[in-house]
Amino acid sequence: xxxxxxxxxxxxxxxxxxxxxxxxxxxxxxxxxxxxxxxxxxxxxxxxxxxxxxxxxxxxxxxxxxxxxxxxxxxxxxxxxxxxxxxxxxxxxxxxxxxxxxxxxxxxxxxxxxxxxxxxxxxxxxxxxxxxxxxxxxxxxxxxxxxxxxxxxxxxxxxxxxxxxxxxxxxxxxxxxxxxxxxxxxxxxxxxxxxxxxxxxxxxxxxxxxxxxxxxxxxxxxxxxxxxxxxxxxxxxxxxxxxxxxxxxxxxxxxxxxxxxxxxxxxxxxxxxxxxxxxxxxxxxxxxxxxxxxxxxxxxxxxxxxxxxxxxxxxxxxxxxxxxxxxxxxxxxxxxxxxxxxxxxxxxxxxxx
Numbered sequence: 001x002x003x004x005x006x007x008x009x010x011x012x013x014x015x016x017x018x019x020x021x022x023x024x025x026x027x028x029x030x031x032x033x034x035x036x037x038x039x040x041x042x043x044x045x046x047x048x049x050x051x052x053x054x055x056x057x058x059x060x061x062x063x064x065x066x067x068x069x070x071x072x073x074x075x076x077x078x079x080x081x082x083x084x085x086x087x088x089x090x091x092x093x094x095x096x097x098x099x100x101x102x103x104x105x106x107x108x109x110x111x112x113x114x115x116x117x118x119x120x121x122x123x124x125x126x127x128x129x130x131x132x133x134x135x136x137x138x139x140x141x142x143x144x145x146x147x148x149x150x151x152x153x154x155x156x157x158x159x160x161x162x163x164x165x166x167x168x169x170x171x172x173x174x175x176x177x178x179x180x181x182x183x184x185x186x187x188x189x190x191x192x193x194x195x196x197x198x199x200x201x202x203x204x205x206x207x208x209x210x211x212x213x214x215x216x217x218x219x220x221x222x223x224x225x226x227x228x229x230x231x232x233x234x235x236x237x238x239x240x241x242x243x244x245x246x247x248x249x250x251x252x253x254x255x256x257x258x259x260x261x262x263x264x265x266x267x268x269x270x271x272x273x274x275x276x277x278x279x280x281x282x283x284x285x286x287x288x289x290x291x292x293x294x295x296x297x298x299x300x301x302x303x304x305x306x307x308x309x310x311x312x313x314x315x316x317x318x319x320x321x322x323x324x325x326x327x328x329x330x331x332x333x334x335x336x337x338x339x340x341x342x343x344x345x346x347x348x349x350x351x352x353x
Contacts, residue, residue: 036277040064040199041190043148053149065191066199069144073134073196110310114317117217121316124213128206129309132197136272136301139195140294145276146283148191197272197304200265207264210312211257218319225322230254260315264308271304 044063045056056062084099092100103126110125111118138144196202218226228234230253235246275297282290 036280038200038273040066040194040201043068043190043192054151064199065148065194066196066202069139069193070135070196070202072193073131073138076134076138077130110313113310113313114320117317117320118313121217121313125309125313125316128210128312129305132206132268132308133302133305135196135202136305137298139193139198139272139276140279140297140301144193144195145191145280146189147193148189151188151190195272195276197268197301198276200269203269204261204265206268206308207261210264210308210315211261213312214260214315214319215257217316221320222322226319264311268304268308271300275300 042055042062042064044051044053045060046063047056047060049057084095088096106126106129107118107122110122114121230250232246232250233243236243278293279290279297282293
């Protein structure tokens with residue numbers, strides 16, 4: 001049998017198995033229709049009356065599932081970094097060797113955007129890349145979006161030891177009035193974990209950090225002249241028409257800076273949230289055929305992390321150029337010192353370009 005026929009036969013077997021698993025098994029074993037929520041769901045609350053599961057009360061501090069996942073990502077990055085660097089060797093082996101290869105490749109890839117400033121931009125750009133990448137990839141682990149608590153009558157929360165216990169009359173009666181599941185009379189599963197990238201609050205925060213980073217370097221390198229691209233009053237020296245045109249261009253520049261925040265936030269949120277929805281729907285329709293979609297989400301997760309980081313690098317590089325300077329002359333022309341090259345410890349002089 002040819003490889004092509006084997007692949008087609010395997011896909012057919014998985015499809016039939018998914019149909020049997022979803023539609024022909026006894027009711028208690030069927031997968032519940034997916035619950036899709038655009039906003040991150042609350043998991044814990046801490047207030048004057050104590051702490052617990054659920055939405056809590058007005059004025060309570062709410063901890064949602066994307067916040068918990070964000071903390072897990074940060075802790076993972078810290079521990080992983082410590083394990084990688086706790087015993088650095090001149091001739092790297094094992095984990096250190098692998099991470100040096102990864103970081104060196106990324107460093108030089110981002111450095112192709114601006115060799116002069118890569119050493120200064122890399123700490124922020126690299127942190128954004130790895131944080132977004134881990135936020136996207138760890139969300140694909142089993143248990144994310146599938147393990148949580150059931151929200152019952154009037155928002156009451158309870159953890160059901162048996163995930164199939166919603167078929168019992170006790171649980172069904174408790175959740176019959178839940179607004180989002182009233183039609184089916186089934187409980188609403190609120191997951192404990194959800195990708196931070198699928199929470200618009202998180203992506204908006206990352207966008208603010210990235211754009212603030214860009215503005216910081218623009219002001220640091222150009223000083224007060226950085227703001228002339230938004231308010232080019234000097235254009236009036238060339239005439240009223242040129243001055244008015246300059247003000248219009250400055251307004252466009254200002255709007256574009258604000259638009260970057262929206263673009264950063266919604267691009268990442270939209271792609272990752274759409275991926276979550278696809279995985280949830282496929283788990284309901286064809287549960288055995290999720291692997292191809294998991295592979296697709298791994299690829300999309302990497303691409304989105306790379307795009308977010310490389311755009312931050314590009315915008316920061318552009319911000320360090322004087323208004324109207326599309327090369328590195330002007331401010332950068334006199335900057336002829338050696339700057340870090342590859343991460344192997346060597347340096348190379350970068351001529352003005």
